[in-house]
Amino acid sequence: MLPEHAPFSPAQRQSLAGLITSFTPAQRFWLGGFLSAGAGAGAAPAAVASSGASTPLTILYGSESGNSEKLADLSAKKAKQAGFKTVVKNMADVTPSDLGKVENLLVIVSTWGEGDPPETATPFHKAMMAETLSLPKLRFSVCALGDTSYVNFCQTGKDVDARLEAYGATRIFPRQDCDLDYEDLHAAWLENALKAFGPASAAGSNGGAGVEVISSLDLSGFGLGSAAAAVYDKKNPFQGELLERVLLNGEGTAKETWHYEISLEGSGLSYQPGDALGVVPVNAPDVVEGLLKAARLKGTETVEISAGVSKPLADALREDFDITALSRSILTKLGDLTKSKKLAKLLSEQGADQFRDYLWGRWIADAIRDFAAKGLPAKDLVSLLRKLPARLYSIASSPLAHEDEVHLTVASVRYHAHGLDRKGVTSTYLADLVQKGGKVPVYVNENKNFRLPDSADTPIIMVGPGTGVAPFRAFVEHRGAQGNAGKSWLFFGDQRYTYDFLYQTEWQDHLASKALTKLDVAFSRDQPEKIYVQHKLTERSKELYSWLQDGAHFYVCGDASRMAQDVHEALLAVIEKESGNTRAFAEAYVEDLKKTKRYQRDVY
Amino acid sequence: MSEPKPLAANEGIKTRSNYLRGTIAEGLADLSTGSLSEDDQQLIKFHGSYQQDDRDLRPDRRKHRLEKAFSFMLRIRVPGGVASSGQWLATDAIAETYANGTIKLTTRQAFQLHGIIKTNLKRTMKGINAAAMDTIAACGDVNRNVMCNPNPHLSSVHAAALKTAQDISCHLTPSTRAYHEIWLDGEKVESSEEEIEPIYGKTYLPRKFKITIAVPPSNDVDIFANCLSFIAIVEDGKLVGYNVAVGGGMGMTHGNEATFPRLADVIGYCTVEQAVDVAEKVLLVQRDYGDRTDRKHSRLKYTINDRGVDWFLAELNKYLGYDLEPVRPYVFTDNGDRFGWVEDENGNFHYTLYVEGGRVTDTREYPMRTGLREIAKIHDGDFRLTANQNLIIANISSKKRAEVEALLEKYGMAQSHERSALRLSSIACVALPTCGLALAEAERYLPTVLTELEETMEDAGLRHDSITIRMTGCPNGCGRPFISEIGFVGRGPDRYNLYLGGGHAGQRLSKLYRQDLDAAEIRETLSPILHHYAKERTEGEHFGDFVIRSGYVAATAQGNDFHRNIKPEATQG
Numbered sequence A: 001m002l003p004e005h006a007p008f009s010p011a012q013r014q015s016l017a018g019l020i021t022s023f024t025p026a027q028r029f030w031l032g033g034f035l036s037a038g039a040g041a042g043a044a045p046a047a048v049a050s051s052g053a054s055t056p057l058t059i060l061y062g063s064e065s066g067n068s069e070k071l072a073d074l075s076a077k078k079a080k081q082a083g084f085k086t087v088v089k090n091m092a093d094v095t096p097s098d099l100g101k102v103e104n105l106l107v108i109v110s111t112w113g114e115g116d117p118p119e120t121a122t123p124f125h126k127a128m129m130a131e132t133l134s135l136p137k138l139r140f141s142v143c144a145l146g147d148t149s150y151v152n153f154c155q156t157g158k159d160v161d162a163r164l165e166a167y168g169a170t171r172i173f174p175r176q177d178c179d180l181d182y183e184d185l186h187a188a189w190l191e192n193a194l195k196a197f198g199p200a201s202a203a204g205s206n207g208g209a210g211v212e213v214i215s216s217l218d219l220s221g222f223g224l225g226s227a228a229a230a231v232y233d234k235k236n237p238f239q240g241e242l243l244e245r246v247l248l249n250g251e252g253t254a255k256e257t258w259h260y261e262i263s264l265e266g267s268g269l270s271y272q273p274g275d276a277l278g279v280v281p282v283n284a285p286d287v288v289e290g291l292l293k294a295a296r297l298k299g300t301e302t303v304e305i306s307a308g309v310s311k312p313l314a315d316a317l318r319e320d321f322d323i324t325a326l327s328r329s330i331l332t333k334l335g336d337l338t339k340s341k342k343l344a345k346l347l348s349e350q351g352a353d354q355f356r357d358y359l360w361g362r363w364i365a366d367a368i369r370d371f372a373a374k375g376l377p378a379k380d381l382v383s384l385l386r387k388l389p390a391r392l393y394s395i396a397s398s399p400l401a402h403e404d405e406v407h408l409t410v411a412s413v414r415y416h417a418h419g420l421d422r423k424g425v426t427s428t429y430l431a432d433l434v435q436k437g438g439k440v441p442v443y444v445n446e447n448k449n450f451r452l453p454d455s456a457d458t459p460i461i462m463v464g465p466g467t468g469v470a471p472f473r474a475f476v477e478h479r480g481a482q483g484n485a486g487k488s489w490l491f492f493g494d495q496r497y498t499y500d501f502l503y504q505t506e507w508q509d510h511l512a513s514k515a516l517t518k519l520d521v522a523f524s525r526d527q528p529e530k531i532y533v534q535h536k537l538t539e540r541s542k543e544l545y546s547w548l549q550d551g552a553h554f555y556v557c558g559d560a561s562r563m564a565q566d567v568h569e570a571l572l573a574v575i576e577k578e579s580g581n582t583r584a585f586a587e588a589y590v591e592d593l594k595k596t597k598r599y600q601r602d603v604y
Numbered sequence B: 001m002s003e004p005k006p007l008a009a010n011e012g013i014k015t016r017s018n019y020l021r022g023t024i025a026e027g028l029a030d031l032s033t034g035s036l037s038e039d040d041q042q043l044i045k046f047h048g049s050y051q052q053d054d055r056d057l058r059p060d061r062r063k064h065r066l067e068k069a070f071s072f073m074l075r076i077r078v079p080g081g082v083a084s085s086g087q088w089l090a091t092d093a094i095a096e097t098y099a100n101g102t103i104k105l106t107t108r109q110a111f112q113l114h115g116i117i118k119t120n121l122k123r124t125m126k127g128i129n130a131a132a133m134d135t136i137a138a139c140g141d142v143n144r145n146v147m148c149n150p151n152p153h154l155s156s157v158h159a160a161a162l163k164t165a166q167d168i169s170c171h172l173t174p175s176t177r178a179y180h181e182i183w184l185d186g187e188k189v190e191s192s193e194e195e196i197e198p199i200y201g202k203t204y205l206p207r208k209f210k211i212t213i214a215v216p217p218s219n220d221v222d223i224f225a226n227c228l229s230f231i232a233i234v235e236d237g238k239l240v241g242y243n244v245a246v247g248g249g250m251g252m253t254h255g256n257e258a259t260f261p262r263l264a265d266v267i268g269y270c271t272v273e274q275a276v277d278v279a280e281k282v283l284l285v286q287r288d289y290g291d292r293t294d295r296k297h298s299r300l301k302y303t304i305n306d307r308g309v310d311w312f313l314a315e316l317n318k319y320l321g322y323d324l325e326p327v328r329p330y331v332f333t334d335n336g337d338r339f340g341w342v343e344d345e346n347g348n349f350h351y352t353l354y355v356e357g358g359r360v361t362d363t364r365e366y367p368m369r370t371g372l373r374e375i376a377k378i379h380d381g382d383f384r385l386t387a388n389q390n391l392i393i394a395n396i397s398s399k400k401r402a403e404v405e406a407l408l409e410k411y412g413m414a415q416s417h418e419r420s421a422l423r424l425s426s427i428a429c430v431a432l433p434t435c436g437l438a439l440a441e442a443e444r445y446l447p448t449v450l451t452e453l454e455e456t457m458e459d460a461g462l463r464h465d466s467i468t469i470r471m472t473g474c475p476n477g478c479g480r481p482f483i484s485e486i487g488f489v490g491r492g493p494d495r496y497n498l499y500l501g502g503g504h505a506g507q508r509l510s511k512l513y514r515q516d517l518d519a520a521e522i523r524e525t526l527s528p529i530l531h532h533y534a535k536e537r538t539e540g541e542h543f544g545d546f547v548i549r550s551g552y553v554a555a556t557a558q559g560n561d562f563h564r565n566i567k568p569e570a571t572q573g
């Protein structure tokens, strides 16, 4: 057995121990050498790389929450080891025509909103969809990041892939679409794509044997994918103690918003205001029960959760798999298993609308009840499921104000649909399953696109209704700790003034201490007509514009589906009105705010 | 001659307020808090509103990182307690949209709305004024809502009395523009004392001032608890003038014998035409002689108690420039309401509805607020609030009666008064959770006490005997407990002082019988006395008189002996 202090989760320790004992001495020797070489899964052994002639390779990424960016860096490292002369580029910094000079191109891009590109990649994507270029000499392959629980799965990756083809470029390896558990798929894609590119790939294939062995061990699944990556990540989170939990809504409310304080002591983890915290949940017992019942299984059956690692089904469903989120890919797999006509019809094109309606508010268990009434064998059930994804939460604290702690503001997702009380996995894992003093598996997810201005004197405008207020609590605490030089203005909103004014007493203190300069609030359910933050922006039009003219940064956090758009509209209207200029001017003004990083959004 | 005592803090606030403006407007704009500044909290009372917080929620708010659950109570003036159907509907709609969904009918014939948050205060004020009602001077150191007996039987007299009430109310309404500026977006005007407050001046009165008009034999408005009252003198069916009574009040403070309830003295008689002038001059005497150094000693009752009734009458006559005539004979029989249907001399019908604790609300079993809304929609007469927190659906024409009756039936209000006479003679003040001064429950608790006492009343065969019974959450006496036959006054959570011996017509103060009783002790203490009363009362003897004759308590002659002759056992636990 591995020692307790080894930087692995209990699950990992167990499976590793199992593996290691199964190795021949030769294998262990090789593995030791391989790992100490600082390489990771899917990488060619360092020795081999040097023998490769150096082929130029450009790795282009578009990223919102950093996954694609991390994969791009990881890919670059691997490519170098495989002997490529590699450069990494962010879509934010290039235009499609820049690709004219590129020979070999790897693209890694995610999809956001409802099939939109990441914020910073929007101009590139727009240009690409508009322009027609001719790039016959370009050879490329695309890795698309996404989430199968969204209807427009990996849309941006698909767009880029299609456009490059339209430009006459050569797809040297097929596009890889990845769900939230993208590590393995990316590793395989990268390995094969590198092979497909010219000379260096000869070297690459020498390492093939090694690659084979490793990837079948699936160590990438254990987060050793990149030696550079933080010791604590999604696959190997830090067990942070829950120090405090405070319900932020008063008695009489219709909401359930929690404030959590988690200890990072001893983790070596650090963060800045604007970063997010990843929380790795487990599924609730009653939800596991529900699925077992639907599939007519006991839970004692043994299943393989990844190559060579097995455990009882009930544990696997609790710890390892996403057992609720329903998606087209799951229904498709289920269709193949059950040959259900009903399901086939639902999945068919003409059934598109019914399909969307069907997904709404339903879980995997519902689908099994509907289309596999007789139940499923444990193996088939598991074959439907993806890994249980972690969730991100905007960090609500400043490290300057709370050393070794990280705070979150989390709305518990609870709803009733199709005759069942349902709940969100992670928000209710925190609310229902973690007691004060208990441990929460977490990791820090950097967000370079949501940062306080470099100068503490620059005024900031923060629009954060509901849990969108979280990062602004961090911002204001940070400004306070820095001696609160610059002016700050918070727009907050929620349902009811009396019950849902999140952190009200803290804002009052910050106003008193001048860490916060202005506060405007909008509560939607206190009067017959709905009042939202965007209405307050419009009301404050004149002053808002003068703040912007004084160089204020404009931040928006929270609901992506409606709020972010409405606030964006309100902002354009304010600028148009106060500048006395045209709509086009306002749009250019806002574009410029974005380019100069004075308009930043963290919406979900 | 010793140092003059410094003025009470509120005097400074009034002086600085620029005729009640203060910084209310600025305070309303600051939404980081649901409250107003200390000074503005005093000032908005003059505008008819009190800042409160939900005391049920107090313990947990800080835990949730929220300030107290602040909200505002609004008191809508209803001179003489008469409101039109339209005004009823408007009040009902506002209660639903901006308040806590209930309407409180107060012991001074006004409407109160509770739970209005700061962001809605202004639009609520606008709504009220749009319905031709207002809240100005419903509270504060000014003349309050003028009460008037809503007695439907003698309508011509009532009409005349009501007119006097409304004239007085108009004449004594503050004339500052602050109210319109702040709440109704009225344009600002420069202020000069004469034009602004010809009667009050910039410091207004030392304290609240209360006026009523009674039409004997009913003393439902409890004239003896008011600063100034007019007792209608009716000669062969016509109103000829009023007896004038001054210096009544209820409020006192536990453990402070310098504070006490006091009965008004009937000092003279004036004609109907003189009434408004007399009201003004009584108020002016109090404005000039009332104690502005101590708010616990600033009501007219103390001015008169300290200087004597004769001094007051002499001073008043000076202010009037003529003498009040001698008091004319009058008789009060009781201070309760007459429930159910009556027909008046013009052939109009009136239905008096029992409203428990004056709280008009909907429950699943009893959708009273909805019922009254439906009635208001078709009612061609008016609504009259009684000083006992009940409601008269008044002046129903004969052609509408059937329709109204059907609605009363439909919403379970037709039998509202088929309750024990004890319950029908009860009053409970608001107290918890909204009243900031409450020491114990009242409105939410008295019904339970009554249910328990009703058993005893049944056993004793007293089901139909009316005994006035009132409960307040503190000794301020908003439910006028010190002139009821049985009075409960809160001292702490589930701790009440029991007062006995008040006059059935509100003409005599009660006296402390037991201290700090809890629910069980209240029952144990009262049951034997009630049984004793049932057995040994003389013909037509009221409970308040009986307990004195039987020696349970000594009679209280006037306020200054309210705290005297208390039996030792009363205070020894």
Ligand code: SRM
Pocket (backbone or CB within 6 Å): B050, B052, B073, B075, B105, B106, B107, B108, B109, B110, B111, B112, B138, B144, B145, B208, B210, B222, B225, B248, B249, B250, B251, B252, B299, B358, B389, B428, B429, B430, B431, B434, B435, B436, B437, B476, B477, B478, B479, B480
């Ligand atoms: C609503 C009402 C009781 C009810 O259940 O109906 C009421 C409710 C309050 N009264 Fe009263 N008083 C009410 C009639 C009375 C009466 C009865 C009367 O006037 O006939 C009295 C006794 C007579 C008197 O004035 O002596 C009364 C004597 C007081 C006092 C004591 C005054 C004194 O000088 O002793 C206070 C406290 C104060 O003024 O400092 C008070 C204060 C209050 C306040 C505003 C508490 C406060 O100051 O913060 C209560 C608001 C509670 C709430 O949440 O609504 N209230 N109050 C009555 C409204 C009358 C109206 O429409 O204007």
Ligand SMILES: Cc1cc2nc3c(=O)[nH]c(=O)nc-3n(C[C@H](O)[C@H](O)[C@H](O)COP(=O)(O)OP(=O)(O)OC[C@H]3O[C@@H](n4cnc5c(N)ncnc54)[C@H](O)[C@@H]3O)c2cc1C
Pocket (backbone or CB within 6 Å): A065, A276, A324, A360, A361, A362, A391, A392, A393, A394, A395, A409, A410, A411, A412, A413, A414, A415, A416, A417, A423, A424, A425, A426, A427, A428, A467, A468, A470, A602, A603, A604
């Ligand atoms: C960068 C970032 C920052 C974030 N910051 C925060 C934060 O600070 N605070 C915060 O609370 N959240 C935050 N989120 C959202 C958070 O990550 C989770 O998405 C959220 O907590 C829900 O996760 P869950 O596991 O509880 O619910 P899940 O198990 O993921 O369930 C959510 C799903 O349930 C379904 N659903 C939900 N409600 C209904 C309904 N009424 N009817 C039908 N179906 C419904 C929908 O399909 C929805 O997608 C952030 C997200 C991102 C990407």
Ligand SMILES: Cc1cc2nc3c(=O)[nH]c(=O)nc-3n(C[C@H](O)[C@H](O)[C@H](O)COP(=O)(O)O)c2cc1C
Pocket (backbone or CB within 6 Å): A062, A063, A064, A065, A066, A067, A068, A069, A109, A110, A111, A112, A113, A114, A115, A116, A118, A145, A146, A147, A148, A150, A151, A152, A153, A154, A155, A180, A560, A603, A604
């Ligand atoms: C608010 C939100 C919206 C998303 N919308 C989509 C979508 O429409 N389609 C999709 O395939 N993935 C969607 N995703 C999933 C992301 O693409 C996925 O999390 C990806 O790993 C993010 O990579 P990045 O960090 O490089 O941006 C969404 C994620 C979030 C949080």
Ligand code: SF4
Pocket (backbone or CB within 6 Å): B429, B430, B431, B432, B435, B436, B437, B438, B439, B442, B472, B473, B474, B475, B476, B477, B478, B479
């Ligand atoms: S009597 Fe006391 S408790 Fe009752 S309403 Fe008046 S002030 Fe409040």
